[in-house]
Amino acid sequence: MAPALVWLTALMVVPCALVLALAFFRRGIYGGIDYTFTLENFGLVFDPLYAGIFLKSARIAGTATLIAVVIGYAAAYATAAAPRRWQPIFLFFAVLPFWSNYLIRTYAWIVLLNREGLVTQLLRWFGYTGEPPSMLYTEGAVIAGLVYNYLPFVILACYAPLSRLNPELAEASRDLGASAMTTFRRVILPLTVPGIAAGAVFVFVLSIGNFVTPALLGGGRFQMIGNLVYDQFLTANDWPFGAALAMALIAIMLLVLMAQALAADRAAGRAAEVKADG
């Protein structure tokens, strides 16, 4: 316990406290920090320009989450339905991209989506002769990159409850007169929601603060909160404002995580209450 606490304090609490403290100071005229207390930086976060970037980031992260959940759940479902001996192999392929570097994986998408990249070549091979489609440096490319990178989390998170589901539950539903679709909607889906929620929170939290993917696949002018924070620290030299933005981002992530923890806790609490009662 004690070593873990030391570890956590040194690597988490202290750096976060430093960044938090930074956010309450003024920016020096020539960069650097002017150590006079102010709340201006937090006010600026709500400036329409920056609030807009927050909203855009949330929208992109939300879209990526939605797509990743749909694809990831389907992949997890197919894996759980496959013969038992194939399941570990499918899961191995699902997490295989993790063995390579995040940057390299994201660069691969540039090769794919380039003006004369693989996708365009494929189209040409099918007889397409027009202008190459502009896919790289768009919001779509950023979303594709985020979905691709975080999909394995959703697959793993959804596979766990799906593989534990008693197959007789689905059979019972069919036996009682439900179609396959109704069985999915009323029995399988509700019982695997915790996995979906866990996977979705993962994708959302990692996506909303991401800055590598928007920088590489969104082009230089494309900004999400992560890029904004990066710019404040490394380009604009406005550390206090960068710190305030980072804190706002951390607050959003904490809220999402807390909401999920609360929901999970409530579900567990209900179960415990029920046991004590019975």
Next chain:
Amino acid sequence: MSEPRTLLAIDDVSKSFGRVTAVDGISLDIRENEFFALLGPSGCGKTTLLRMLAGFETPTDGRILLDGKDIARTPPNKRPVNLMFQSYALFPHMSVRANVSYGLEMERLPSAEIRSRVDAILGTTELVPFADRKPEQLSGGQKQRVALARALVKRPRLLLLDEPLGALDKKLRGAMQLELKRLQHEVGITFVIVTHDQEESLVMADRMAVLKDGKLLQCDTPHAIYEHPADRFVADFIGVMNFVPGTASIDGVMAASGARIAGKVPPALSPGAAAVASVRPERIRLFPSADTANRTTGAVEALAYQGLDLQLHVRTPLSPKPFLVRVTADAADRRPVSSGDQVELGWDAADVRIFKE
């Protein structure tokens, strides 16, 4: 009395999984309103047969006729047949009431009718106080009743029960056997139960089928099967039986010891063939009268007092295994025996069953 109507006809049904034949050419008739048991050791094909009746497996061969209509390829949600799963398979995220209502909602019945039918079945199964509970808040016996109510509320033509009492402890199982019988009588639905417990099917079934290695060995009333087993396996599987190996003669079996066991020899068994004579423990008398057809002596090896009766293990020259003899408490009081005593055993030729070895 008119011949009871056949509800379900299983007509030469087979099911293979790859090279494994789970069910091998079984034909059976199940009658309207009867309590029918499919009995056999694990791996005998009884569960596969049940799953074909429910619609979860399709026969490789043969027909399944319900009211004369072939349902072998009808999906499970389109047959008037319901299955009570061995694991009960209650929906954990739904209350007892929601579990029971589910099947009626699938039929798109008006909500008032759903409500009244669910209320009625919850009353019959004594589940009214638990209607709002979740399955995890219920005891094993209560879960079993919910599973039963959920299937019965659909008023199926046929209710299938897969080892329904397997998860319950012994005492509860006895009570539930009678409860199931009572319910079946009350709702007037044909029950087909799968079990590996021969005692259970003897108690509950009107008729039963004994299966082994995917084949049907015998189908009859419990009494007929117990008293006249079709072969040595059935004789051994149902109840307890004493076996004397030997060779067939015209009017009995010659044991290896030279003794002759008198009994009716089945016509298919020619004299000199390897055969086995058998007798139920309760048909054997201690210290029989002199005119008893079959007599032997032996030493009492062990005694087991069971309240109602006394079980003796008697070592005789007739068989390598000791004879099992059941003596009523009454008879045991009149002439007490103890371990090590030499006793005389006797039984009538009419109580002997002879099988091919």
